[in-house]
Amino acid sequence: MSKIIAHIDLNTFFVRVEEIKDPSLIGKPIGIGNEGRSGIISTCSYEARKYGVSSGMPTFEAKKLCPQLILKPADFKLINLLSREFISYLKQFSNKLEQLSCDECYLDLTDSYYRFGHNNIYNYLKNIQNGLYKKTKLKCSIGIGPTKFLAKMGSDYKKPMGITIIRKKDIKNILFPLDVKNFYGIGKKTYPKLYKIDIHTIGDLYNKLIQNDYKTLSLISNQKDYILACLEGRTSDIVETQRSDPKSIGTTRTLPFDMSIKDDITPYLLEEIKRITLALKEERKLAKTITITYKDAKCIDDFKTTTVSKTLDEFTDNEEKLTKEGLKLFDSSFKGNEIRLIGFTVKNLIDRNEAVTQMTFDNYMIHEKENELYLLINKINRDFKKEVLVRASDLKKKNGNR
DNA sequence: TCTGGGGTCCTAGGACCC
């Protein structure tokens, strides 16, 4: 028997958070993003979309398209709070929940649907959707299908507050007429190439693949089996409740201005290395491979990103070691060209307790103690900085009122 | 003033070993 997998997607979540804070914004064109040198729109309201504004667009361009656009920075504190409420609300219906990001998840409803003798799947879902709205004021779209892929395509099909059921027998009717760029996994590089060989819809793509069309295979031969499995309802229906281990941890930072002098860039790199060391310790991981990322400042109609990496002789979470190796790699690879962004990533990760076998127990215990201390010092530093900022702003207010 | 930041997965070539 096939499962009942739901994909639940919050509609324009970051915008909705602002509307909940300030209901007078409802119905207005809103973009979430920062003003300034490197601001982009992370998401925008449906009203803004009418003007052509879309996510990923630089804010200056969005402003050009829609001058009355109201720009708000993302309020991550409230976003995280509401995201947790969203997840905990859904867990009432099934504990088989896989969170994909702050605003979407899969839910395996097979047991709960049948156990409580429901007989109308649409009403059952409508109830979940309305309940979420009542409790949190958040709007969502729900897709239902026998596989995760079909559920995901379903939640995307109708927004906002849509409910779409895609059984295997509905695939031809619902998915085949859709533009091929709506296929989850076909992105902005591939779809124009598909258009060129006269593949415009998902149905076109399916038929060409079935026929082993030479031109189609030359573009996406490696994805053939996967795409066919998706469109025949044969992909995964397993909702993974355990958060999977991270494969890499990294940060990047856009510099306050374009830089080409090593000594100017180094402090920013050091800061990124510090952040990653802290994250490694918090995740209880050790890393073996380090990567530095640069983005060129000037490059004709594209920002070229280059990476250099190095695999170290041992797994580590030691700040001194990561800093030493990071700087060495930077020194040997940086060509002195103008860059606008710098980043540091670690990969090739193992659990810290796995490393016990690689060091003596005493050394392991010393390492654990050192790390506890490291996290504590970081927390004190953070709290201290916050305190200083609060006092500074109090002082400013006082002086301002005089 | 002028395109974020966090990830995953895949590929291809080269080095190296047996």
Place this chain on the structure above:
DNA sequence: TCTGGGGTCCTAGGACCC
């Protein structure tokens, strides 16, 4: 005389997603 074939690891880059 002159270099197979399989496997693994490392590195760089590309495509995609939220």
